[in-house]
Amino acid sequence: MHRSDLDMEEVLTLLNIEMEEDIPGRDRLRQAYEEYLLLMALTFDKILYGEPCPHHRRIAQSLGAGDTVISFNYELLMDYALHHLQRDGIQWHIKDGYGISCDPLAGMPATEDLQRVQETAATAAGGSNVKLLKLHGSLNWLYCPQCGQLYAYEHSDARGHSVIINGMANMIQCTTEHCCQRLSRVIIPPTLMKNYQSIPFIPELWQQARQALQRASEIIVIGYSFPTTDFRSNWMFRKAMVDNKSLKKVTIVDAAEGYARQALLTKHKSIFRVDHLAFHHDIAEFTSTLER
Ligand SMILES: [Zn+2]
Known part of the structure; x- marks a missing residue:
């Protein structure tokens, strides 16, 4: 079998570049792109069946009001953990938990019978007090290019199964009155x-993330190594840290070993402008240190 060295984000990037070219068959290419995103969505969706990931659940439980989770992932593990979080005083809802207004969509969208979710009492009472900022988009997000409305599927059906990602984005229409534009996915390779x-x-979310970093007294970085392709993220963290006057503690959780670990820690010290970092090699070990 021929083994490809292309990763998921490289495939997305190459397809996007090709779509910018004015070539015959561009519509078929666009369709292939949508199908690739759908395949990604369905693959990631599989990991959401069953119990929420214990580590994500533990992290969600450790959050306090006003805390912000910044994610560069498209998958929905943290969304799922926050959605199922039952903890006094902590609320997270799709409607405002992503840092932007987002309309929940319900059901298995056949195409026509898509409806907005009835607001539950809890949602109406509203006001997420923890935020999940997904700076590269999310597999459950659908965006209307016409009126700007963002939609996301609710995270579980009656049996507790994920129904976040179903159907082709380009077959679902915006439900804003008189709009009816076809929706697009928001998956952004760095x-x-x-x-x-x-x-x-999108710039609004990045702005919120930067402000949260600027105010933070504690920052925990889990499995993120500031890849050089993500120059915008590098820039955002460095800018925010210059203005941060209250940072007390930085914790790094990363499986890197040997030379890679040394290089990683050096980079983190430079970005966060600190001499000392708390370090955990293992996510399970890290989450066991968290307060419930
Ligand atoms: Zn619309």
């Missing part, structure tokens, strides 16, 4: 950030 600056809520 190398393509510039293509997405035109979606108004």
